[in-house]
Amino acid sequence: MSAVAVAALALLSAAAVLVLVRLVRGPRSLDRIIAVEVLVTLLVAGACVAIAVWEYTTFVPVLVVLALLGFIGAMTAARLIEEREELR
Amino acid sequence: MTRLAAGAGEVVLATASAVLLLTGALFCLLGALGLLRFPDTASRLHASSKAQTLGVLLSLLGAALRVPPPYAGLLLLVALFQLFTVPVAGQVIGRVAYRTGAVDRSTLVMDELAGRLGPPDPEAAAEPGDTGSGDGAEDEPEDGAGDGRRREV
Structure with missing residues (x-):
């Protein structure tokens, strides 16, 4: 089971690196917002691996908070840059 | 005998869980790859909202x-929450992308929003003063009527 954890976490880490490249490159704020949202989703997936393999059930409420945070953050930031042209 | 059955069930559950976790991580990686490789914001939104969501649901x-079981219920609740929120966030971000000109309109086969939402055309650029004024708490342009009103301002 820990081999599964290593493989899954390696895949998720590679995904996080790709997302970070997109986060740095941009070129628009919207791309960065999408990248941050995906990064939070990757955190959720990584916490799922930890919960499943090492039975860290204390992470479960953290998952709920992360899911809420990613959604509200992306929505708020998107609405903000819709209003303010200098942030685009 | 029951002990043996319980052990077998445990093995089956562990195997299924391992397969789901690996498939989920793979889909997350594919979504991230799409996010990096796709050419414009709208197609990146596709990668992030479809492949990524499938990956996290499988995880x-x-x-x-x-x-x-109590924790499993909470996890399924998070999955349900993802199913509700990801389309909403994707729709909002896509609408903002269209309004702010992040969508390359020459790549579109069909543009149903053409007369309804304001992409940056010369006509919209000619009215620069509407960003700060009157866009207050009542501004919820979720439907065509609201956007039509806002475009007229």
């Missing part, structure tokens, strides 16, 4: 198979 399911 949540894989974790839910391995924990006691």
